[in-house]
Amino acid sequence: xxxxxxxIAAALAGAVGLAVGVHSLVRLxxxxxxxxxxxxxxxxxxxxxxxxxxxxxxxxGRVSGxxxxxxxxxxxxxxxxxxxxxxxxxxxxxxxRAGARVVTAPAPGTGRAGKASACAVGAxxxxxxxxxxxxxxxxxxxxxxxxxxxxxxxxxxxxxxxPLARQATRxxxxxxxxxxxxxxxxxxxxxxxxxxPARPAAFxxxxxxxxxxxxxxxxxxxxxxxxxxxxxxxxxxRLKAAxxxxxxxxxxxxxxxxxxxxxxxxxxxxxxxxxxxxGAGAGSLGWQAARALAGVAPWLALAARPRARAARRMALAxxxxxxxxxxxxxxxxxxxxxxxxxxPAADLILLAIYADSVRRRRTGAAVTWKGRAYQVPRVxx
Numbered sequence: 001x002x003x004x005x006x007x008i009a010a011a012l013a014g015a016v017g018l019a020v021g022v023h024s025l026v027r028l029x030x031x032x033x034x035x036x037x038x039x040x041x042x043x044x045x046x047x048x049x050x051x052x053x054x055x056x057x058x059x060x061g062r063v064s065g066x067x068x069x070x071x072x073x074x075x076x077x078x079x080x081x082x083x084x085x086x087x088x089x090x091x092x093x094x095x096x097r098a099g100a101r102v103v104t105a106p107a108p109g110t111g112r113a114g115k116a117s118a119c120a121v122g123a124x125x126x127x128x129x130x131x132x133x134x135x136x137x138x139x140x141x142x143x144x145x146x147x148x149x150x151x152x153x154x155x156x157x158x159x160x161x162x163p164l165a166r167q168a169t170r171x172x173x174x175x176x177x178x179x180x181x182x183x184x185x186x187x188x189x190x191x192x193x194x195x196x197p198a199r200p201a202a203f204x205x206x207x208x209x210x211x212x213x214x215x216x217x218x219x220x221x222x223x224x225x226x227x228x229x230x231x232x233x234x235x236x237x238r239l240k241a242a243x244x245x246x247x248x249x250x251x252x253x254x255x256x257x258x259x260x261x262x263x264x265x266x267x268x269x270x271x272x273x274x275x276x277x278x279g280a281g282a283g284s285l286g287w288q289a290a291r292a293l294a295g296v297a298p299w300l301a302l303a304a305r306p307r308a309r310a311a312r313r314m315a316l317a318x319x320x321x322x323x324x325x326x327x328x329x330x331x332x333x334x335x336x337x338x339x340x341x342x343x344p345a346a347d348l349i350l351l352a353i354y355a356d357s358v359r360r361r362r363t364g365a366a367v368t369w370k371g372r373a374y375q376v377p378r379v380x381x
């Protein structure tokens with residue numbers, strides 16, 4: 001490659017890396033504002049009653065810890081209902097020993113997702129609380145989690161809210177991918193728009209979801225979105241369309257989750273969800289591809305050894321800003337910042353998963369989750 005071409009390519013790669021890095025910093029800075037965070041030091045609501053529903057399918061070894069954490073809440077938890085969604089292990093017995101009321105969900109019918117159907121059963125069973133909380137069995141809540149989220153909803157008049165949990169990681173691939181996934185999610189979510197009833201943006205996390213019962217019932221609850229594989233976002237959209245306010249807060253100190261113990265589970269889980277949450281259009285996929293390219297391009301340009309000092313400096317600046325953003329994000333998330341050096345690989349793997357999710361969404365391909373096969377609703381041409 002001629003030296004002039006290498007110089008121009010390095011300068012352009014550095015400029016793109018800087019532009020995307022600044023964009024990331026701005027977006028992450030907005031998401032990290034004090035009003036979008038929630039922690040143990042925030043006020044709690046201790047008088048409102050809450051019925052907690054835990055949908056569980058093959059969660060032996062995890063559900064007892066989840067139930068114990070719910071029972072240790074300082075909020076006024078009126079009941080804990082674990083819905084056994086066709087488990088083939090000792091989930092039900094373990095949940096009962098932990099102190100929960102256990103009910104069995106019937107097998108979901110054709111066109112219905114198991115988790116949404118189980119949540120609907122739990123909501124009908126847990127009839128005491130004025131508020132409903134839905135907590136996944138792989139989530140561990142701090143004792144103040146529900147009361148702080150409840151207080152935030154009461155303070156802003158929100159009908160529903162979610163804390164964005166910290167990703168608990170144990171294996172190398174979890175450490176490599178999940179912090180970068182969290183950064184991508186934080187960049188894409190506009191928490192101010194989600195909280196504004198006048199704007200259409202809607203999101204809730206089914207890992208931990210709190211909703212006022214009357215608002216839940218008015219939109220048909222999970223029963224009305226039982227055909228969706230991303231039931232939490234579908235419910236959020238119905239609540240928002242009905243005029244309800246939503247509260248989504250960054251809460252790494254209040255909730256932790258370990259969703260995927262195998263890489264294959266992560267691929268299937270994200271392939272099921274990402275196109276629905278991030279969009280299945282070419283523009284959305286193109287943006288994610290551009291983000292990944294902007295991360296790796298400065299380093300590739302430097303590897304080509306441009307001759308001009310200014311071009312080398314530009315490429316180095318773009319790469320270092322990208323590296324700084326990823327390392328800082330890992331520190332905030334409680335992950336190992338040293339693995340930030342592998343962010344180009346993480347970006348490319350996550351892009352491949354997202355592209356697969358878009359492919360399935362646009363072709364109506366099947367996905368498998370928790371031992372069940374689902375047909376993804378087809379969109380687009």
